[in-house]
Amino acid sequence: MKKIINRPEDVVTEALQGMAAAYPGQVTVHFAPDFIQRAGGPVPGKVALVSGGGSGHEPLHAGFVGLGMLDAAVPGAVFTSPTPDQIQAATQAVDAGAGVLHIVKNYTGDTLNFEMAADLARADGIDVEAVLINDDVAVQDSLYTAGRRGTGVALIAEKIAGAAAEQLRPLAEVAGICRRVNARGRSMGIALSSCTVPQAGRPTFELGEDEMEVGVGIHGEPGRRRMKLATAAGITAMLLEPILDDLPFLAGDRVLALVNGLGGTPLMELYVVYNELAKLCAARGLTIVRNLIGTYMTSLEMAGCTITLVKMDDELIALWDAPVQTPALRWGI
Amino acid sequence: MKKIINRPEDVVTEALQGMAAAYPGQVTVHFAPDFIQRAGGPVPGKVALVSGGGSGHEPLHAGFVGLGMLDAAVPGAVFTSPTPDQIQAATQAVDAGAGVLHIVKNYTGDTLNFEMAADLARADGIDVEAVLINDDVAVQDSLYTAGRRGTGVALIAEKIAGAAAEQLRPLAEVAGICRRVNARGRSMGIALSSCTVPQAGRPTFELGEDEMEVGVGIHGEPGRRRMKLATAAGITAMLLEPILDDLPFLAGDRVLALVNGLGGTPLMELYVVYNELAKLCAARGLTIVRNLIGTYMTSLEMAGCTITLVKMDDELIALWDAPVQTPALRWGI
Numbered sequence: 001m002k003k004i005i006n007r008p009e010d011v012v013t014e015a016l017q018g019m020a021a022a023y024p025g026q027v028t029v030h031f032a033p034d035f036i037q038r039a040g041g042p043v044p045g046k047v048a049l050v051s052g053g054g055s056g057h058e059p060l061h062a063g064f065v066g067l068g069m070l071d072a073a074v075p076g077a078v079f080t081s082p083t084p085d086q087i088q089a090a091t092q093a094v095d096a097g098a099g100v101l102h103i104v105k106n107y108t109g110d111t112l113n114f115e116m117a118a119d120l121a122r123a124d125g126i127d128v129e130a131v132l133i134n135d136d137v138a139v140q141d142s143l144y145t146a147g148r149r150g151t152g153v154a155l156i157a158e159k160i161a162g163a164a165a166e167q168l169r170p171l172a173e174v175a176g177i178c179r180r181v182n183a184r185g186r187s188m189g190i191a192l193s194s195c196t197v198p199q200a201g202r203p204t205f206e207l208g209e210d211e212m213e214v215g216v217g218i219h220g221e222p223g224r225r226r227m228k229l230a231t232a233a234g235i236t237a238m239l240l241e242p243i244l245d246d247l248p249f250l251a252g253d254r255v256l257a258l259v260n261g262l263g264g265t266p267l268m269e270l271y272v273v274y275n276e277l278a279k280l281c282a283a284r285g286l287t288i289v290r291n292l293i294g295t296y297m298t299s300l301e302m303a304g305c306t307i308t309l310v311k312m313d314d315e316l317i318a319l320w321d322a323p324v325q326t327p328a329l330r331w332g333i
Numbered sequence: 334m335k336k337i338i339n340r341p342e343d344v345v346t347e348a349l350q351g352m353a354a355a356y357p358g359q360v361t362v363h364f365a366p367d368f369i370q371r372a373g374g375p376v377p378g379k380v381a382l383v384s385g386g387g388s389g390h391e392p393l394h395a396g397f398v399g400l401g402m403l404d405a406a407v408p409g410a411v412f413t414s415p416t417p418d419q420i421q422a423a424t425q426a427v428d429a430g431a432g433v434l435h436i437v438k439n440y441t442g443d444t445l446n447f448e449m450a451a452d453l454a455r456a457d458g459i460d461v462e463a464v465l466i467n468d469d470v471a472v473q474d475s476l477y478t479a480g481r482r483g484t485g486v487a488l489i490a491e492k493i494a495g496a497a498a499e500q501l502r503p504l505a506e507v508a509g510i511c512r513r514v515n516a517r518g519r520s521m522g523i524a525l526s527s528c529t530v531p532q533a534g535r536p537t538f539e540l541g542e543d544e545m546e547v548g549v550g551i552h553g554e555p556g557r558r559r560m561k562l563a564t565a566a567g568i569t570a571m572l573l574e575p576i577l578d579d580l581p582f583l584a585g586d587r588v589l590a591l592v593n594g595l596g597g598t599p600l601m602e603l604y605v606v607y608n609e610l611a612k613l614c615a616a617r618g619l620t621i622v623r624n625l626i627g628t629y630m631t632s633l634e635m636a637g638c639t640i641t642l643v644k645m646d647d648e649l650i651a652l653w654d655a656p657v658q659t660p661a662l663r664w665g666i
Contacts, residue, residue, distance in 0.1 A: 002545075004523075004525065004598060004606055005564070005565050005602060005605055006564045006605070011605060012601075014565070014604075014605045015608070016604075018603075018605055018607040018608035018626075019604055021607060022607050022611075022626055056601065059600055193335065209335075232337045232338050232347070235337055264636075265337060267391040268344065268389065271348035271349075271352055271391070272337065272347045272351055273351070274351040275348070278354035291355050295628060298600070300599050301598065303335060303597075303634065304337075305337060331664075333665070
């Protein structure tokens with residue numbers, strides 16, 4: 001295992017300390033229980049957004065805390081769900097009386113722990129709604145998941161629902177917009193290499209020198225099939241076709257396209273994938289009205305990428321374009 | 334070799350096509366000769382900034398084209414200098430009559446080809462100044478370089494000089510600010526793995542399972558020494574001490590700190606490095622007034638990182654904070 005870390009058991013804490021040192025004006029980092037909060041505390045009248053999950057997917061979610069996006073992110077150990085008391089502490093810290101929206105990627109540990117935390121928060125008189133993100137079309141059930149896994153739509157939902165919350169819309173409306181993004185979003189990913197969880201010290205799975213895992217999960221969960229490495233054109237088609245057919249996306253639809261690197265894939269390759277994606281979308285009559293290309297949701301140093309499409313409308317586009325100021329996503333400010 | 338590409342010989346062109354598809358309102362991509370130009374053409378009265386170099390370092394430089402930064406970037410083949418005719422074409426395309434600043438990382442091929450292009454452009458009546466970036470303290474001469482290599486200071490100089498140009502300052506002044514950034518900036522890097530140039534098909538160099546290359550260049554050039562993998566604390570000290578001692582940076586100095594991933598290192602590890610860096614700088618009496626943490630200048634999928642410090646003053650800070658709108662760096666807009 002080759003990583004720039006100190007003791008494997010300290011990596012999450014030290015990364016959070018690094019974020020605290022780097023962004024003192026933007027986020028406040030709490031320890032024991034760990035969570036990252038938007039600086040300045042709760043915003044009066046605003047619904048607060050909380051997301052979280054295992055660490056190792058940075059910048060997701062901690063990098064998306066700030067104006068126009070999350071009020072708090074709750075990081076678990078690497079690839080491990082945060083605990084209910086962590087989530088509860090974050091929920092209490094961000095509540096401004098207008099309620100709290102939990103945005104939860106669909107992994108069994110995450111859903112259970114967010115549900116327990118929501119119950120605890122409700123017992124404290126906090127209005128909590130939860131939206132489950134389950135956009136990954138690759139497989140129905142998986143290693144850590146009943147139903148579909150939650151992947152790239154998480155950050156798009158965080159951005160769009162975060163903009164709605166910033167407009168001081170009520171909880172039911174913010175939750176409704178978040179559910180709409182999830183309902184209209186689909187994703188699929190591919191891995192060219194495994195990744196190594198620091199405390200495990202060995203690769204999560206093994207892939208042959210010429211193999212790729214099509215439909216991989218962001219913890220290295222098996223996908224649809226393992227096959228010989230294909231070209232960028234072949235890979236893009238293999239990811240995009242199941243996405244398009246599932247919703248389905250139809251000619252005339254306007255979409256947001258996310259081409260996301262899983263950690264070890266260079267930006268140059270993501271641009272090659274986007275080039276193929278743009279051609280395939282054009283051939284199907286889809287208009288890509290917004291895009292995001294880069295490394296936003298990772299599996300540590302895994303080589304590979306995910307593609308996410310969300311069917312947009314005027315309201316979703318306006319919310320996407322609204323100002324955001326977080327460590328990892330920033331515009332309009 | 335595991336990459337998401339089509340034919341290795343097409344990867345640069347297809348990545349540029351992907352950028353053209355992704356950012357039509359922000360950049361215009363020209364082919365044969367290849368260069369990426371800020372959309373909208375030359376800005377009347379503004380000094381134009383041109384940089385470039387081998388591909389494989391994305392987002393450097395193509396991702397930094399736009400308002401407040403570069404007017405054009407000139408990409409060569411992977412790890413190969415752009416040709417004089419490419420640079421000349423970009424220089425002609427961006428000139429608005431106020432002159433053109435070439436920002437050139439110090440590699441022998443780059444400096445020669447930028448010099449030839451500058452001569453050709455001057456023969457066409459364009460006022461060209463060049464600033465050489467040579468911030469890497471690791472080694473005096475290297476595989477492709479006489480003198481010190483140019484690394485992380487390049488993008489900081491592009492941002493700061495770009496802001497000065499946006500204020501319609503004259504060429505001599507913009508060039509002077511760019512030289513000041515270079516004179517006050519120092520960098521050093523480390524590699525935990527090699528990278529593979531697509532057309533070579535095999536790793537540029539070999540590193541043992543437990544080894545790292547201290548002082549590596551961004552094309553995999555040898556550094557100061559090869560040694561056993563150290564902790565994040567040890568690595569950060571090994572990179573920072575030579576940087577601090579070289580300028581030297583002294584107690585009371587205000588610095589901009591860039592912790593840059595070389596392509597295959599997760600953001601989580603960069604935050605761990607930043608945590609160590611912040612502690613070491615505090616112990617030396619340095620104040621980090623601005624920071625940038627992420628993957629901004631890469632060596633394809635190399636695992637490793639670079640640290641850059643620039644000694645700041647009020648003017649440089651204001652120019653750093655000025656609005657920028659490029660594919661890879663955006664704020665204030």
